[in-house]
Amino acid sequence: MPKKRCYFHPNCRTTLFRLPRDGGVRDQWLTFIFNSVPHNYYPNLTLCAAHFTEECFHNLREFNAGFAQRLVLKDGSVPTLKPEAAVYERQPTTSQQGSSSQEFPTTSTLHEVGCQSDPIETETVATEIKPKMRSVGTQLSMGIQATFYGHDVGTQTTDMFPDVQLSSTPVRGSIFRPSKRPRLVLDVEEEESELHVEPNDSTYNPDSFVTDDSELTIDPQPDHSDNKYIVFESCLRELFMSCPVCETKCVVQSRRRGTFVAFTQLCEKCNYHRQWQSQPIVGSTPLGNLLLSAATYFTGGSFKQLEKIFKAMKLQMIHFVTFRIHARNFIEPTIIHKWNQDQLNLIRQLQEGGNVAVAGDMRADTPGHSAKFGSYTIMHMETNKILDLQLVQCTQQQSNEVGGSYHMEKEGLKRCLDKLESNGLAVDYIVTDRHPQIQKYLRDRNITQFYDVWHFEKGLSKKLDKLSKTKDCEVLKKWLHSIKNHVYWSASSSKSGPEKVAKWNSLHNHIQNVHVHDNHLFPKCEHPDKVSRDPTKWFQTGSVALHKVEKLLYNKRVLKDIEKLSHHFQTSSLEAFHSLILRFAPKNVIFPFIGMLCRLYLAAMHYNENANREQATTTEGQAVYKFLFPKSKKGECTGKPVKVEPTYSYVDDLMSLMLHKVFVDPTPYAEELQTIPIPPSVITF
Numbered sequence: 001m002p003k004k005r006c007y008f009h010p011n012c013r014t015t016l017f018r019l020p021r022d023g024g025v026r027d028q029w030l031t032f033i034f035n036s037v038p039h040n041y042y043p044n045l046t047l048c049a050a051h052f053t054e055e056c057f058h059n060l061r062e063f064n065a066g067f068a069q070r071l072v073l074k075d076g077s078v079p080t081l082k083p084e085a086a087v088y089e090r091q092p093t094t095s096q097q098g099s100s101s102q103e104f105p106t107t108s109t110l111h112e113v114g115c116q117s118d119p120i121e122t123e124t125v126a127t128e129i130k131p132k133m134r135s136v137g138t139q140l141s142m143g144i145q146a147t148f149y150g151h152d153v154g155t156q157t158t159d160m161f162p163d164v165q166l167s168s169t170p171v172r173g174s175i176f177r178p179s180k181r182p183r184l185v186l187d188v189e190e191e192e193s194e195l196h197v198e199p200n201d202s203t204y205n206p207d208s209f210v211t212d213d214s215e216l217t218i219d220p221q222p223d224h225s226d227n228k229y230i231v232f233e234s235c236l237r238e239l240f241m242s243c244p245v246c247e248t249k250c251v252v253q254s255r256r257r258g259t260f261v262a263f264t265q266l267c268e269k270c271n272y273h274r275q276w277q278s279q280p281i282v283g284s285t286p287l288g289n290l291l292l293s294a295a296t297y298f299t300g301g302s303f304k305q306l307e308k309i310f311k312a313m314k315l316q317m318i319h320f321v322t323f324r325i326h327a328r329n330f331i332e333p334t335i336i337h338k339w340n341q342d343q344l345n346l347i348r349q350l351q352e353g354g355n356v357a358v359a360g361d362m363r364a365d366t367p368g369h370s371a372k373f374g375s376y377t378i379m380h381m382e383t384n385k386i387l388d389l390q391l392v393q394c395t396q397q398q399s400n401e402v403g404g405s406y407h408m409e410k411e412g413l414k415r416c417l418d419k420l421e422s423n424g425l426a427v428d429y430i431v432t433d434r435h436p437q438i439q440k441y442l443r444d445r446n447i448t449q450f451y452d453v454w455h456f457e458k459g460l461s462k463k464l465d466k467l468s469k470t471k472d473c474e475v476l477k478k479w480l481h482s483i484k485n486h487v488y489w490s491a492s493s494s495k496s497g498p499e500k501v502a503k504w505n506s507l508h509n510h511i512q513n514v515h516v517h518d519n520h521l522f523p524k525c526e527h528p529d530k531v532s533r534d535p536t537k538w539f540q541t542g543s544v545a546l547h548k549v550e551k552l553l554y555n556k557r558v559l560k561d562i563e564k565l566s567h568h569f570q571t572s573s574l575e576a577f578h579s580l581i582l583r584f585a586p587k588n589v590i591f592p593f594i595g596m597l598c599r600l601y602l603a604a605m606h607y608n609e610n611a612n613r614e615q616a617t618t619t620e621g622q623a624v625y626k627f628l629f630p631k632s633k634k635g636e637c638t639g640k641p642v643k644v645e646p647t648y649s650y651v652d653d654l655m656s657l658m659l660h661k662v663f664v665d666p667t668p669y670a671e672e673l674q675t676i677p678i679p680p681s682v683i684t685f
Contacts, residue, residue, distance in 0.1 A: 006048035007033055015071040016046040028078045051079035065245050067272065224291050224655045230315070231278075236263065240276070243267035258318035260286035282663065289318050293326035294658055298335075298651045300584035300602060332598050333669035334658040336676070338650075339601040342608070346385060347423045355428035357381045359452070359571045360416065362409040363578045365596065366587055373596050376412025377577065377604075378420070381431070381569035384611045386577065386604040390415040391597045393679045410437045417445070431566045434459075450566035454575075457487045463552055472544040478537050479511060483553075490562065497563035504562045508550060513538045577607050593678050610646040 006012040020026050030037045033045065049071050054060055056077035062068040240252045240263050248269040255262050262277040279288040296306055303323050310317040350356055359379045364371035371394070378388045392408045392415075413432075420427060429448035432438050433455040442449045461484055468476040490503040502521035509517055513532070515525040532538070539546040552558075584606075585591060585599040616624040624642040629635065662669045 004044070004046050006050075007045055009048050009050060012048040012050065014049045016048055017052075017073055019043065019045045022076070025076055025078060032079045047079055051081045052077060053080060062245060062272070067244055067274075224294075224659055225652075228288070233261075236261070236278075240265040240274070243270060243272050245272045246270045256316060257286055258289040258322060259292060259316055260288055261316070285663075287659075289322065290326055290330065290663070291655070291659075292318060293323045294331050294334075294655060295651075296323070297327055297331045297598075298602065298654050299648070300599065300606075302589075327595075329666055329670070330658055330662050332594055333666060333673045334654055334662045335598040335601050336673045337662070337669050338654055338657055339605065340672070342605065343388065344423070346380075346387065346608075347420070347425050350380060350383075350387075351424055355426045356387075357428050357431075357569060358387065358420075359431040359569060359574055360413055361433065361452075361571050361574045361578070362412055363581065364408075365585070371408070372590075373593075374408035374412060375581075375596075375600055376409060376416055377574060378413075378416040379571075379574050379577070381573075384573055385608045387425075388416045388419050389597075389600050389604055390419070391593065391600060393593060407437070409435055410441055413438060413441065417447075431569050431571055433571070434561060449564065451561055451564050452571040453488055453491050453565050454570060454572060456561055456565060457484055460487065460553075460558070467548060467552060470548075473548055475537065475539060475545055476549060483507065487565075491565035491567050494567055500565060500567070501559055501563050504559070505554070508554065511539045511549070512541055512546070573611070577603070580607055592681075594673070594676070597676070605650040606646070606648075609648075609650050613643040613646065616642045616644050 004016050006016060019029055027037050029045075029047070030041065032051070033047075034041070049057075052073065056074055057063070058072040058074055059068045060071065063071050237252060237254075240250060242248070243250050243265075246267065246269050248267055250272075251266045251268060253264045253266075260277070260279055260281070262275065265274040265276075266272070279286050281287065282290075295301075296303055303320060307317055307320075309315075357380075359381055360376060362374055362376045365373040365375075374392045374394065376390045376392070377386060379385065380387050390412045392412050394408050417427065427447055429450060430442065431450045431452055432442075434451050439449065461480070464476065464480055464483060467473050468480060486504070486507055490500050494500040494503060499521050502517075502519040505519065506517050506522055506525060509515065510525060515527075515529070517523055517525075539549070581600065581603045584603040585596060591599065618624060625639045626642050628638045628640055630638060
């Protein structure tokens with residue numbers, strides 16, 4: 001359908017009025033156009049404002065001041081001005097005068113002054129316009145600010161950029177920007193309901209609505225990526241104190257809901273009316289409140305800590321009940337859905353490579369044997385990605401899912417392996433600690449198991465430290481560090497279990513200064529031959545110290561564990577992930593089952609995204625390290641590579657998923673969450 005044009009002025013850019021339906025007035029219009037009433041004529045004829053006198057309009061003054069977007073004709077108005085008459089145009093504002101070379105339309109999109117968004121439910125029709133510029137500081141259009149005060153009034157800033165020339169074209173990095181989303185022009189009836197003007201234009205014809213696709217635009221859904229600012233209430237009220245038309249002091253009312261605030265301005269003298277809201281409202285939910293809850297949850301933040309910060313700054317804050325409603329209805333279903341999708345995609349990628357090597361370990365939510373929750377994690381060793389997380393609930397006082405907290409690790413491992421097998425992913429071998437129940441369970445399931453070297457060395461070192469403090473074994477202190485290194489070397493340099501045992505047994509001769517051995521798998525020490533300058537460091541044959549060390553290092557349990565030490569992968573990455581969980585689920589905070597599970601999933605998303613970060617380098621390309629003094633090293637310095645800064649793309653993905661899908665239709669996502677079996681809560685006394 002062709003665009004509407006004035007019959008006499010095809011290029012006119014002012015408001016167009018349709019041929020009225022009233023017979024008498026319509027005949028007068030036709031007589032003005034054709035000098036008589038024709039038998040056949042185009043029913044959708046339009047005329048522009050140039051053909052009517054000033055007395056024909058309801059809102060000419062407001063229109064010229066810039067606070068009405070379309071002129072409204074009085075009932076029964078008849079065109080009387082000839083085609084050559086001057087066209088009514090809005091007076092140029094300060095911002096328009098400052099950019100005279102830029103073509104500005106005389107009509108613009110109807111947009112409540114300073115509002116970040118129009119009401120969602122409003123239906124509107126677009127016209128050919130260019131967006132008016134708005135100051136980020138005040139959130140008001142530049143033309144309206146000029147009408148208000150004659151200059152740009154910032155909410156919290158002074159006039160720091162007096163020489164900036166405005167343009168209707170967005171400029172990257174500019175302090176000014178156009179409206180983020182294209183707005184739609186209200187029709188006359190809707191405009192009246194919003195602005196409380198007098199009865200609608202007599203030329204309004206609902207059957208002649210513009211339906212050309214080129215003239216219709218759809219208001220896009222609000223986006224979380226829009227910038228937000230801290231604005232003082234006194235600065236906001238300053239924008240609504242005076243009437244922009246007659247400069248009379250106005251009646252200003254405000255209402256607040258969490259971080260949302262809305263102002264209503266009414267001039268009792270000229271009946272000017274305006275409404276403003278600080279953020280979009282989707283349905284009945286202020287978008288800023290929802291995004292604040294989501295950002296706090298997705299980043300692992302604490303609502304209580306955030307509330308303290310807001311109260312200290314006197315920032316308006318949502319209540320904890322509102323936060324929990326957002327979490328239960330939108331945030332937690334979003335986390336569950338995204339984790340399930342990410343996990344499924346990762347498993348599908350690994351299925352192409354056949355059987356996988358994994359590592360598993362359990363973490364309790366509280367130290368000791370009285371844990372309420374235990375989470376078992378399975379990690380793919382080659383890609384360093386979390387494959388599965390299983391949360392088991394149990395208390396020592398009253399068994400819930402398993403028979404005591406001692407059995408949580410086995411139950412968590414069983415669920416993880418069942419999850420992988422149900423998705424067609426077979427396990428080649430698994431690296432774990434030396435938990436007896438885990439050993440028996442994996443043996444019954446015919447899954448090859450290797451022990452983590454760090455866990456084995458940690459337990460052995462404690463016994464050696466205790467033995468070295470006795471009177472007869474003081475010589476052992478000189479060998480503590482070497483024995484620890486020998487554990488790692490025996491595991492990493494061997495390809496089979498018997499070879500690991502042979503290298504481990506060579507330690508018995510080595511500490512006695514004997515470096516040739518009877519085992520053909522390791523007949524001689526690999527270090528260079530040299531004479532020690534301190535003969536007192538060697539163990540003496542037949543001494544009490546040597547007997548006690550032999551009893552500790554070469555008992556049946558130790559030799560059996562040495563044979564099963566992992567020669568390739570270790571669980572150190574899992575320990576790093578367990579440390580990361582503390583940022584999302586601290587052990588001194590009690591969470592419900594779904595809350596704990598969601599925080600574990602968030603920690604897994606963060607780890608999977610940042611696990612394989614590169615090492616940071618200087619401007620000259622040199623690797624960066626930092627020096628640490630861990631307690632376990634007892635004063636020894638350790639160099640640790642510094643990684644590049646972590647990324648948080650998963651947070652943006654969660655925000656988009658929640659805002660554009662879950663919030664729009666939460667039903668399927670809530671049903672997905674309800675499929676998770678939640679054990680009944682346990683009350684402890």
